[in-house]
Amino acid sequence: MGRHSCCYKQKLRKGLWSPEEDEKLLNYITRHGHGCWSSVPKLAGLQRCGKSCRLRWINYLRPDLKRGAFSQDEESLIIELHAALGNRWSQIATRLPGRTDNEIKNFWNSCLKKKLRRKGIDPTTHKPLISELQSLNVIDQKLTSSNTLEVVKSTGSMNPHDQSMVVSPQSGPWWFPTTTTANQNAAFCLSTTTPTVSDQIVSLISSVSTMSSSPTPMTSNFNPVPNNWEVLNYCNTVPSQANSIYSAFFGNQYTEASQIMNNNPVVDHHHPHNQDMKSWASDILQYTEHNQSSETGLEAEVKPDIAKYYWRSSSSSSPNQEAATLLHDADVEVYGISNR
DNA sequence: AAATGCGCCAACCGCAATGGA
């Protein structure tokens, strides 16, 4: 098993292919086709085993191969297909013309896995990361006591050396609803050009939002893109469609996600008295069709969650100051606000 | 400039499936 039988019969080359070897193989297959791979090396004048020739042809020499970096569309499709098919690389490759299973596998292992983790998603299950869920009990207890400051401190979700958080008195990004003072203030505190800190909070809080047994339903007052909690909660109510919906959202394929939702029954098992969660599906379509913002869908999805938790934790008459205090106590350097 | 670390990716390895004798 393993090494092909022909490899034992004579001393065969291994390792990288030389340009001369490539030329011999390419010339032979172009003229005669590969036929039986085990006979190819001998007929093509190569000191390789048939298995090695086959691999070289499929992964490198085939004329229909697409070269270069993966496009955003390809990336989204791979994530979507991986959610549905798992590590069945050859099946995934059949949906991406010109790409090989090996190429997709390498791209997944070297790039996409990390990207998903940065978004707080387990690349194996396509659900929130276990490590974050393990922090859930602590965070949930703290949130229940409405003390956001303690949450951040006890979970260590802020990097004490991160100085990227810059608070300025301008209004927040467009995707923050401005109907409440609390949300204005959250936007105020998180309008940062390099939101390393806020991403960490987002990651944790969106996990909390998914699993929390908090009796307070968090229906979105954000329009038009629903927040991460609602996406995940929807996935919980329609498990058979969870992977498709989730990957569609994180691939920014709002139209597709919306269509999946509209085509399936919606029952909110967690909050049976709540409004029909389908109501925001149409909002997604509107967003897809009409919104040309340069903001990414991911930011639009998750950041409103922060606003809500800041709002829930705000008890003082000056929520701005409270958020600033939070940042200060997490040893994050804050600019543009007065001292406490 | 040299040493070291790290990420990427081409290629290999081991196993399962398939098909013919």
Added chain:
DNA sequence: GTCCATTGCGGTTGGCGCATT
């Protein structure tokens, strides 16, 4: 039904090149 050659697939590895110390 069994054996064996071959093909196909997915996990793993080794080496190259770039970045950092």
